Amino acid sequence: MIETRFTREFGVRHPIVQGGMQWVGRAGLVAAVADAGALGFITALTQPTPEDLVKEIARCRELTDQEFGVNLTILPAITPPPYAEYRDAIIESGIRVVETAGFSPKDHMPAFNAAGIKVIHKCTSVRHALKAESLGVHAVSIDGFECAGHPGEDDVPGLILIAAAARRLTVPIVASGGIADARGLVAALALGADAVNMGTRFMCTVEAPVHENVKRRIVESTELDTTLIFRTLRNTSRVAINSVSNEVVEILRAGGQFADVRELVAGVRGREVYETGELERGLWTVGQSQALIDDIPTVAELVSRMVAQAEELITAKLGTLVVAGR
Numbered sequence: 001m002i003e004t005r006f007t008r009e010f011g012v013r014h015p016i017v018q019g020g021m022q023w024v025g026r027a028g029l030v031a032a033v034a035d036a037g038a039l040g041f042i043t044a045l046t047q048p049t050p051e052d053l054v055k056e057i058a059r060c061r062e063l064t065d066q067e068f069g070v071n072l073t074i075l076p077a078i079t080p081p082p083y084a085e086y087r088d089a090i091i092e093s094g095i096r097v098v099e100t101a102g103f104s105p106k107d108h109m110p111a112f113n114a115a116g117i118k119v120i121h122k123c124t125s126v127r128h129a130l131k132a133e134s135l136g137v138h139a140v141s142i143d144g145f146e147c148a149g150h151p152g153e154d155d156v157p158g159l160i161l162i163a164a165a166a167r168r169l170t171v172p173i174v175a176s177g178g179i180a181d182a183r184g185l186v187a188a189l190a191l192g193a194d195a196v197n198m199g200t201r202f203m204c205t206v207e208a209p210v211h212e213n214v215k216r217r218i219v220e221s222t223e224l225d226t227t228l229i230f231r232t233l234r235n236t237s238r239v240a241i242n243s244v245s246n247e248v249v250e251i252l253r254a255g256g257q258f259a260d261v262r263e264l265v266a267g268v269r270g271r272e273v274y275e276t277g278e279l280e281r282g283l284w285t286v287g288q289s290q291a292l293i294d295d296i297p298t299v300a301e302l303v304s305r306m307v308a309q310a311e312e313l314i315t316a317k318l319g320t321l322v323v324a325g326r
């Protein structure tokens with residue numbers, strides 16, 4: 001067992017989190033993560049309405065008696081979803097822990113606090129982490145530049161970002177981005193984190209509701225097989241390289257605006273990639289950590305292997321490097 005402030009304060013067996021994943025963070029995966037002793041989050045906005053979210057939470061409760069949370073991602077949108085209604089659905093469903101991401105959780109903190117919900121805010125910079133801490137969140141999850149999805153605009157890799165955050169923050173830190181195995185977990189703990197968050201690694205497990213072709217592509221891919229879209233719009237997102245992401249990058253680089261890529265980037269096309277396994281159908285999210293992934297284990301296998309190897313790495317391998325000075 002690896003015990004940290006995070007495992008104690010969040011009452012979870014292992015210092016491992018499965019963060020929100022659009023189209024992927026559904027009840028089956030989250031329940032498997034919970035049963036494995038890690039902390040999984042259902043992705044609120046994957047559900048078309050707040051009522052569907054309530055049903056998905058209930059479905060997850062039928063699959064596990066362990067604690068799990070819900071991710072609420074607040075991003076720029078032409079037609080914003082009814083965030084307050086999703087938040088209220090989370091609260092009314094009796095969820096005890098929430099991962100917020102994207103914009104500041106400020107507007108939602110009073111309601112979460114009143115309900116006694118612990119909030120982990122996921123962000124991509126030390127300044128946003130400090131801001132979230134000042135708002136009263138219970139932990140921050142910090143995504144380095146390596147991560148799948150939105151790495152922010154500062155391009156600071158986790159090796160610097162987590163250590164820099166650890167120097168300034170007092171709440172527990174969840175290191176996120178680029179972590180897929182025991183080496184990443186141990187490194188994150190060494191940098192000052194109290195837990196790790198993984199997206200790409202959990203997406204490539206038996207229980208992830210993603211077509212086998214996507215999982216196989218992750219196994220085959222390297223750290224070079226992702227690209228950054230929406231750089232010019234300052235809404236950067238790391239996705240798999242394919243014909244669609246290449247076209248989006250080219251159009252925007254040539255001075256195009258969001259309207260010029262709207263059809264290409266439609267969320268439904270991304271969802272269809274996961275459903276059909278047609279890898280060129282749309283944008284799909286993945287991180288550089290795919291370079292470290294070479295199998296499709298069950299979530300239980302993944303978590304127990306990662307913890308066992310991390311223990312071995314800390315106690316045996318790293319311990320042997322320390323020798324008496326001459």
Ligand SMILES: Cc1cc2nc3c(=O)[nH]c(=O)nc-3n(C[C@H](O)[C@H](O)[C@H](O)COP(=O)(O)O)c2cc1C
Pocket residue numbers: 018019020021022023024043071073100101102122143146147148149150176177178179197198199200201203284285286287288289
């Ligand atoms: C398919 C996929 C979808 C994601 N969607 C979301 C999302 O909706 N909200 C969010 O906060 N993070 C999202 N993320 C980011 C993850 O929660 C996590 O921060 C990130 O994957 C960490 O980097 P890693 O993939 O290197 O582990 C997504 C990641 C993946 C792989």
